[in-house]
Amino acid sequence: MTTRFGTGRALRPTTKLLPEHTRGHNRSLVLQTVYRVGQQSRADIARETGLTRVTVSDLVAELIAEGLVIETGQREDARPGKPATLLELDRTAFQIIGIDLSEYAIFRGAVLDLDGHIVHRAEVPLGRATGADATALVIRLAESLVAQATLPILGLGVGSPGVVDLAGVVLSAPNLGWLGEDLQGILSTRFGLPVVVANDANAAALAEHSFGDADSDMMLVKVGHGVGAGLLLDGTPLFGSRFAAGEIGHVVVGTDGGLECVCGKHGCLETWLATPRLEKAIAATPESRTEILTEAGQRLGIALAPVVGALNLAEVVLSGPTELLDGPLALATIETLRSRTMAEFHGDLTLRMTTLGEDIVMRGAAVMVLSAQLGVS
């Protein structure tokens, strides 16, 4: 008998595969090379993807018919042969709406183009709104963004704090008073658009991967009013058995006690790192600012070391207030990580700040839409 799967590891197949799935896959493959590289001919794409020129032509025709791809003239090269017709993603075909619910007391959103650049911003103050009131505010923010879009909308992406399942239901977000809130369903029926709702840190990790040229295996730690993380393993976000992957804020760190946390335990990561705590501590004794931040960084390193070791991560990215994170804290974190893992031997471990600033969640939400609607990212 023949060797069916060569030396590769076969996943257990769980759903049937039809010819049209093949088509969709290859369509995305073509669209992806157009999206990423740009200024390529059909023949270039055929060479890069391994598909034949014929098949690529067919798929490109479909994409042109849908208005996603356009021809942009001929290549200027002085080469023998028929000149190539260059293709580009039509960046004026669609816009995307990205919404970030992770900030304290404010909801922020933006209209983005297909490259993930922000075209227009909007925000609504949250105040103390929770539950249905908070949901209403999300809808209002989305309404204003939809109104400000100048092109057809590809979809609406939302990065929400808390635990979000694969269907976009916010299973639990204490700060917003949501418990089983079907945000994706609500927004989808309200706007008649494709909607993706996911955890804020997961969205941020995707953004860092797409726009901040992060590795395909990395962890993004988001420090703010709380502490959360998004994990990307082999380019795929990790969700976890109960969709709570990355919820490291209430992991106890160290074996020497610590302050009491809102969750009742002592020494949770949040008690060391959450920005209100850090700011309060620094305000109390400004002269020991460096010590406070160094200690916080060490605590983060202690908590992350087992994760970095177990997952063999090569990259950790920090997102949050630069003035707090990007200095003694980050230095202490990487030093602690290196001294507590085998990272030195198994290749370099890097830790850095995100390059995407405060827009990271909104842009990640846009990536989710791009990925879900076009298979591109």
Added chain:
Amino acid sequence: MTTRFGTGRALRPTTKLLPEHTRGHNRSLVLQTVYRVGQQSRADIARETGLTRVTVSDLVAELIAEGLVIETGQREDARPGKPATLLELDRTAFQIIGIDLSEYAIFRGAVLDLDGHIVHRAEVPLGRATGADATALVIRLAESLVAQATLPILGLGVGSPGVVDLAGVVLSAPNLGWLGEDLQGILSTRFGLPVVVANDANAAALAEHSFGDADSDMMLVKVGHGVGAGLLLDGTPLFGSRFAAGEIGHVVVGTDGGLECVCGKHGCLETWLATPRLEKAIAATPESRTEILTEAGQRLGIALAPVVGALNLAEVVLSGPTELLDGPLALATIETLRSRTMAEFHGDLTLRMTTLGEDIVMRGAAVMVLSAQLGVS
């Protein structure tokens, strides 16, 4: 335009997909239901997979022609309609060879049937052999197993300690003196069989998933001369950016020092948990056996808590000497884990011993072969 990918998360396509890939996928899908459920008709399989009866018939015919599947008579039910022809995996079609290189001073192997049951065992003492000598011993063990197989051999699976890449090259296994040893290549050319080589703890995790009905998200911690782990996320083994995922033995645990480790650091997980250390400590003060094991369990819990939290694991499985692990140690581990994570809120976290005993790695190696050759597990 149409919504191409619904609400699902699309992976970034990276390779082209051809019609024959569709075929292979669906073939595995059918074989899988035969393998797992058994005593099913073509119509049953069609209903379960969503494929049509026609397609299933076609695929089954192919599998029968290859000798993998056989008809075993008609269903006895008193139902209206033409009686169903029942199908079964032909368990006498192939045998599998599984080899475990993770034991101290001994290599163990077995001939297994397609269900993963052990048909025949063999072992060779390792002594102090390293490098090429160790490789020669693996070959000798494999030779004796191949000779003892009574059926055609589907493939040869090996669980090796250390860091193993996706091509089955042992990048680093200090105890065996291997550095970049292409074990898969060597065995494959020597025996002319499909060979899969992977990390021992990863193999063990696969075995626990297939035979020990473990969750699809779980961590298997293997305690022996060293400490390692295998991670299964969504049913797929995690390899890590440098193929060193699960290497947690040299993660420092706690903030209060600890014994010096062979790696030079202080307080590595291995210094608390490795069986020689535990046995020596217990031998020194037998009356404080419980305290020693409890402390070790607490240390394990401290190290695992961030991983369990970050990955939202629902299940941790221990593999190793029962007399040490299955008692105060396991109790202390789970208690520490629960007290240091949010596991209480995000669904139950369970910790248990493996049910597969000492054969776990060999059986995991067999699962790797099944998965690679048949797409079944």
Added chain:
DNA sequence: ATTAGTTCGTAAGGTTTACTAACAAACATG
């Protein structure tokens, strides 16, 4: 007994998919 209804497996034919082979168009080069 006979009839009707159900279920199983197969056969025939259609659609979709990507492939190979061949070609015209358009260019550079000797």
Added chain:
DNA sequence: CATGTTTGTTAGTAAACCTTACGAACTAAT
């Protein structure tokens, strides 16, 4: 100006799954 190269398209083929239809074999009701 002939030759060779590259591009993109046309035409035809092979492989995959589908729908439709049918005979075989059974139960259950008349």
